[in-house]
Every structure is written in structure tokens, then in C-alpha cells.
Amino acid sequence: MIDKHYNSPSYKPLYDQIKVLLTQSLIGGEWRPGDMIPSEIELAGRYKVSQGTVRKAIDALATENILIRRQGKGTFVATHSAEGMKLRFLRLTSQDGQKELLQNEFISCTKGKADVRMGQILDLKAGASTIEIKRLLTFSGRPLIFDHIIVPAAPFKGLNGTRVEENNGSMYSMYESEFGVRMIRAEERLKAVGAKGEVAKALGLKEGEPILSIERVSFTYGDKPMEWRLGLCVTDNHHYMNELE
Structure with a gap:
């Protein structure tokens, strides 16, 4: 399961805990904008959870435009330099x-x-x-x-x-x-x-x-x-x- 030092409230769903850990890696600069993050299998091994739990956490981050899934290529950190994201907030x-x-x-x-x-x-x-x-x-x-x-x-x-x-x-x-x-x-x-x-x-x-x-x-x-x-x-x-x- 998750590292014993992780101190999130016990009522947090497991995928939500993984989402927080992934976000902490982004904050820490482990993966920069435009970088491909490790595969679901690798992340499942790192956090000692199922691949399905990791997938659910990544889906949540993708919904928030923090990560981007690219079919057949992997999952990448979203970037404002990407076409379609440059003017994301200009309405x-x-x-x-x-x-x-x-x-x-x-x-x-x-x-x-x-x-x-x-x-x-x-x-x-x-x-x-x-x-x-x-x-x-x-x-x-x-x-x-x-x-x-x-x-x-x-x-x-x-x-x-x-x-x-x-x-x-x-x-x-x-x-x-x-x-x-x-x-x-x-x-x-x-x-x-x-x-x-x-x-x-x-x-x-x-x-x-x-x-x-x-x-x-x-x-x-x-x-x-x-x-x-x-x-x-x-x-x-x-x-x-x-x-x-």
C-alpha cells in the first residue's frame, strides 16, 4: 500500500491519495511540462496499488487538464506551449x-x-x-x-x-x-x-x-x-x- 509516511486522512479514497502523490511529484519537478510520466504499471509498482487505482488517479488529473493522455504514446504533463492550450483562458x-x-x-x-x-x-x-x-x-x-x-x-x-x-x-x-x-x-x-x-x-x-x-x-x-x-x-x-x- 501507500508509504506509511503519507499522512492523508484515512477517509480519502485510495485513488485520491495516489492523485495527491502524483501532484506532489509534479510540484517537486520530477516531471516537467511536456514530459511523459511513468506507465500505469510502473506507478502501480511504485505506490504498491493496483493498476486500476493508478488509472483512476490519472483520469482525474486528465479531467483537470493537468495530465494529457495520448493514444499509443503515453501520458504527458500538460503544457501551455501545446497547440490548443496556449489560449486556454482567453474566451x-x-x-x-x-x-x-x-x-x-x-x-x-x-x-x-x-x-x-x-x-x-x-x-x-x-x-x-x-x-x-x-x-x-x-x-x-x-x-x-x-x-x-x-x-x-x-x-x-x-x-x-x-x-x-x-x-x-x-x-x-x-x-x-x-x-x-x-x-x-x-x-x-x-x-x-x-x-x-x-x-x-x-x-x-x-x-x-x-x-x-x-x-x-x-x-x-x-x-x-x-x-x-x-x-x-x-x-x-x-x-x-x-x-x-
Whole structure:
């Protein structure tokens, strides 16, 4: 059975205990994004459980987009660099369904300190160092999203404006490839607001024109919050699309 040092509550289903152990290996960096993990038989031997129990744990992680099964090849750690995952959290879609050329226009990258609210959101002490990024996302040349991002400074040491500009793509891919931080899931809150100040100017709107506010907190392994993001979006000919299961 499982290592005697494993201290999960006894009521946890066995497959759930294996899921936690697999996640701990991911957190520890044993398998990096894009890596193939050991086979079900190997993992069953490691944890001294049945292959069916391992399969159930892997299925649960695959459902959460943490692992990806590839028929005839094996099971791999999901990566934001993979096609289809790069824009996983971007839900703004053209009403006519046409694919658009997405580009990022860098605005600023500054160091800051977490206030009480941001400390609560990112699980930081008030006053902890943060990095604040602002950029403009254009769809086929038209500015549609004003992105305001705050991350804790410690996990992203060396992140600066030059790196953001050079990346010019998915922030999540950069977090993953350059800082070893993979975003697993996100929570979002949506509401209608009026465009103001630098946001209205950047998006080419009049003061008070309606836009969609998407406040998002993204989490890495272990459900640790690693990014706060406010996307302010023009939706006159775009809509927010989500798939519910």
C-alpha cells in the first residue's frame, strides 16, 4: 500500500491519495511540462496499488487538464506551449467565429508592494514584493483587451519589461518555460463597467463607454494562487464564450 509516511486522512479514497502523490511529484519537478510520466504499471509498482487505482488517479488529473493522455504514446504533463492550450483562458471570441491575429502591445512593467486585498488574493503578506504588468491585446489590429496583471515577485525573479516584450505571446507559456510555474486553473468574476482614464484611451473609447471586466485569479499546483489579472474588454462585436460540462 501507500508509504506509511503519507499522512492523508484515512477517509480519502485510495485513488485520491495516489492523485495527491502524483501532484506532489509534479510540484517537486520530477516531471516537467511536456514530459511523459511513468506507465500505469510502473506507478502501480511504485505506490504498491493496483493498476486500476493508478488509472483512476490519472483520469482525474486528465479531467483537470493537468495530465494529457495520448493514444499509443503515453501520458504527458500538460503544457501551455501545446497547440490548443496556449489560449486556454482567453474566451473573447469574434461573433462571426473567424480566427483573428492576436498581438500584444507592451505598456509597462513595474515593481510594487501587495496591499491588504492583493495579499489576500495571492496569499501574500501585505507589503510583499510584487510585479505589475500592463499590456494591450489587439485582435486583427484592433485593441480589444487592456490587461492589468500582478504576480508575486519571488517566484518570478528576473521578470521585467524586456522579457514581457520579447515573449509577445501567452504569459502562461512564459511563466512555465522561463520560471517553472504552470497555471492549472483559474477563477473568474465578470461584470459590466465603464471605461476610464488610461483604459479608455488605450482602447480608443470615450469615458464611461461600457466594457466587460474579467477579474481572474490563476492557480498553480497545490491550488496556490500565482497571478491576479484584470482584463477590460471591448465587446461590441465580440462575446465571452465558455463551454460548460
